[in-house]
Amino acid sequence: MPEIRNFTLNFGPQHPAAHGVLRLVLELEGEVVQKADPHIGLLHRGTEKLAESKPFNQSIGYMDRLDYVSMMCNEHAYVMAIEKLLGIEIPLRAQYIRVMFDEITRILNHLMWLGAHGIDIGAMTVFLYCFREREDLMDCYEAVSGTRMHATYYRPGGVYRDLPGAMPIYQPSKFRSRKEIDRLNEARAGSLLDFIRDFTDRFPKCVDEYETLLTDNRIWKQRTVNIGILSPERAKALSASGPVLRGSGVVWDLRKFQPYEVYDKVDFDIPVGVNGDCYDRYLVRIEELRQSNRIIRQCVDWLKANPGPVMLADHKITPPRRVEMKEGMESLIHHFKLFTEGYSVPEGEAYSAVEAPKGEFGVWLVSDGANKPYRLKARAPGFPHLAAMDEMVRGHMLADVVAVIGTLDIVFGEIDR
Amino acid sequence: MSDAIETLAGSLARRFGERLMRLPAVAGELTVEVSTVDLKAVCTSLRDDPDLAFEVLADLSGIDYLDYGLEEWQTQRATGTGFSRGVSRRVGDAEAPAPDAAGEGSAQPRRFAVVYHLLSITHNRRLRLRVYCEPGEPPLADSVVDIWPGANWYEREAFDLFGILFRGHPDLRRILTDYGFVGNPFRKDFPLSGHVEVRYDPDKQRVIYQPVSIEPRTLVPRVIRRDHRYEPGLSSSPPVPAKPNA
Numbered sequence: 001m002p003e004i005r006n007f008t009l010n011f012g013p014q015h016p017a018a019h020g021v022l023r024l025v026l027e028l029e030g031e032v033v034q035k036a037d038p039h040i041g042l043l044h045r046g047t048e049k050l051a052e053s054k055p056f057n058q059s060i061g062y063m064d065r066l067d068y069v070s071m072m073c074n075e076h077a078y079v080m081a082i083e084k085l086l087g088i089e090i091p092l093r094a095q096y097i098r099v100m101f102d103e104i105t106r107i108l109n110h111l112m113w114l115g116a117h118g119i120d121i122g123a124m125t126v127f128l129y130c131f132r133e134r135e136d137l138m139d140c141y142e143a144v145s146g147t148r149m150h151a152t153y154y155r156p157g158g159v160y161r162d163l164p165g166a167m168p169i170y171q172p173s174k175f176r177s178r179k180e181i182d183r184l185n186e187a188r189a190g191s192l193l194d195f196i197r198d199f200t201d202r203f204p205k206c207v208d209e210y211e212t213l214l215t216d217n218r219i220w221k222q223r224t225v226n227i228g229i230l231s232p233e234r235a236k237a238l239s240a241s242g243p244v245l246r247g248s249g250v251v252w253d254l255r256k257f258q259p260y261e262v263y264d265k266v267d268f269d270i271p272v273g274v275n276g277d278c279y280d281r282y283l284v285r286i287e288e289l290r291q292s293n294r295i296i297r298q299c300v301d302w303l304k305a306n307p308g309p310v311m312l313a314d315h316k317i318t319p320p321r322r323v324e325m326k327e328g329m330e331s332l333i334h335h336f337k338l339f340t341e342g343y344s345v346p347e348g349e350a351y352s353a354v355e356a357p358k359g360e361f362g363v364w365l366v367s368d369g370a371n372k373p374y375r376l377k378a379r380a381p382g383f384p385h386l387a388a389m390d391e392m393v394r395g396h397m398l399a400d401v402v403a404v405i406g407t408l409d410i411v412f413g414e415i416d417r
Numbered sequence: 418m419s420d421a422i423e424t425l426a427g428s429l430a431r432r433f434g435e436r437l438m439r440l441p442a443v444a445g446e447l448t449v450e451v452s453t454v455d456l457k458a459v460c461t462s463l464r465d466d467p468d469l470a471f472e473v474l475a476d477l478s479g480i481d482y483l484d485y486g487l488e489e490w491q492t493q494r495a496t497g498t499g500f501s502r503g504v505s506r507r508v509g510d511a512e513a514p515a516p517d518a519a520g521e522g523s524a525q526p527r528r529f530a531v532v533y534h535l536l537s538i539t540h541n542r543r544l545r546l547r548v549y550c551e552p553g554e555p556p557l558a559d560s561v562v563d564i565w566p567g568a569n570w571y572e573r574e575a576f577d578l579f580g581i582l583f584r585g586h587p588d589l590r591r592i593l594t595d596y597g598f599v600g601n602p603f604r605k606d607f608p609l610s611g612h613v614e615v616r617y618d619p620d621k622q623r624v625i626y627q628p629v630s631i632e633p634r635t636l637v638p639r640v641i642r643r644d645h646r647y648e649p650g651l652s653s654s655p656p657v658p659a660k661p662n663a
Contacts, residue, residue: 316644344640
């Protein structure tokens with residue numbers, strides 16, 4: 001009988017399967033994990049402290065950089081908290097735009113997750129498929145905000161500007177033939193809404209393709225079925241939310257039960273898992289892709305039929321239009337005050353939560369009546385999920401740790417903040 | 418929505434009576450304050466009572482009320498000296514220490530608080546619970562890890578960033594800051610730029626820590642303005658107790 005002893009393995013912080021900068025200290029017996037101790041904070045930027053030193057609007061951009069694969073959902077929670085404290089209601093069209101972009105963001109996030117998770121546990125091709133569709137949605141971000149990722153598109157009082165009437169198109173180059181350019185630009189001839197509409201027509205087929213690659217794949221199932229099981233009771237006790245909670249069979253979705261914006265006016269279903277293992281969480285997310293697609297379609301139809309303002313006309317909070325600013329004294333004063341000092345938010349505190357792709361993303365905002373937040377706390381969904389990881393990987397093999405990290409959808413921007 | 422809040426407030430008042438104090442909150446939210454002594458008992462009942470059933474601790478965070486309500490620029494009164502850039506001194510230094518003379522000995526008896534955001538999936542309700550830490554250094558509060566296991570990392574975070582000690586926490590270590598970090602960065606008296614910076618020293622051929630070389634500065638001064646248009650969203654009184662002379 002050879003002597004067997006426990007040993008400690010240092011996993012990360014620079015490991016491709018660690019999804020960022022996770023340092024994981026694993027206590028192993030042979031290849032079986034006895035204890036996992038994640039060390040986090042390597043990406044801690046003090047976002048919450050920084051926000052305390054800046055006027056409210058200047059921190060919207062920081063929210064994008066928290067969970068950097070579901071950018072607009074983070075902004076959404078933050079601007080909703082400000083709106084709650086100010087007691088203002090945004091125009092209906094802005095609410096539909098926000099819902100549409102929240103769902104676009106959900107698809108972006110889940111595609112990123114699917115591709116990365118696929119690579120982690122041995123499926124290369126699906127990554128390429130996912131990034132093909134992500135590119136189209138990134139273009140939507142770009143068309144509407146000018147940037148592909150960190151949009152800063154949602155503002156207190158609405159959204160920064162209305163949806164553009166034209167999509168950016170590919171230009172001919174020596175790398176692409178005329179014919180290929182024409183094919184790429186085919187869907188981009190019309191407005192942004194036309195492009196998104198065309199995307200929603202194509203997308204269910206694409207999800208079918210991912211499923212063909214994975215859902216019944218023997219290797220995929222061997223790597224995920226019965227791995228990292230989380231019972232519904234434990235999931236609730238460990239503060240899990242989003243697909244992790246639903247994968248365990250708890251019927252809970254903020255969009256349905258505590259609807260914000262116009263989620264009570266759109267039609268969608270929430271998928272729920274049965275076993276609470278990695279495979280169920282995968283199935284939940286795949287179905288969420290389809291449901292998000294459904295919501296986007298409804299939003300596109302509504303937005304096409306109902307033009308209107310997308311920002312409040314209250315210029316104590318929202319900037320006046322450029323033309324007015326050039327001609328009117330009062331607008332000039334509003335503009336100057338807003339961009340130097342900002343606006344003061346009444347004293348009080350508010351917690352606003354959105355169903356971000358990873359779970360409940362909440363912002364707790366305390367204001368003492370100043371033009372800067374007194375305290376901002378971002379409730380990141382990944383934080384309690386990673387805390388629950390120790391419990392999920394105990395007794396599993398080393399290779400399963402990677403599957404569990406992947407299935408929790410860890411992004412360090414939000415965990416470390 | 419407000420009906421549901423009133424129902425919840427009513428059942429909390431019946432269940433806990435004097436032990437919970439209701440605080441003003443924006444529409445659709447309910448905030449209650451509990452004393453440190455009652456915290457564990459109240460939390461256990463909040464979780465286990467079938468009428469309340471707050472089985473999820475959505476969030477836990479610390480807060481430091483040191484600079485609450487202080488501004489860098491006077492906007493309400495005229496000044497004899499004119500306006501400064503508001504950058505020369507830290508806000509709290511002149512007036513903040515001992516703002517509450519009625520305190521029980523310690524300089525700021527109600528400086529640190531821990532705030533719990535509870536969620537009941539069964540009843541689809543939320544509740545915010547605030548407990549002020551026991552005064553002194555370090556501030557103390559009871560751990561709720563045995564009630565909600567999800568509190569583990571949240572309490573470590575509050576310990577790391579605010580220096581709040583949680584009595585009964587199984588593994589209270591720093592979590593977000595660097596190995597060997599000194600201080601509690603989210604306290605209001607901790608400068609935004611920190612105390613040390615890191616750089617590569619070509620002579621020693623290694624990364625070294627040194628005192629920060631940049632001076633903290635205020636780009637936009639902090640001002641407090643009251644605007645009656647947004648008062649409906651406003652709570653009727655501040656969450657911290659009024660100053661003695663108010």
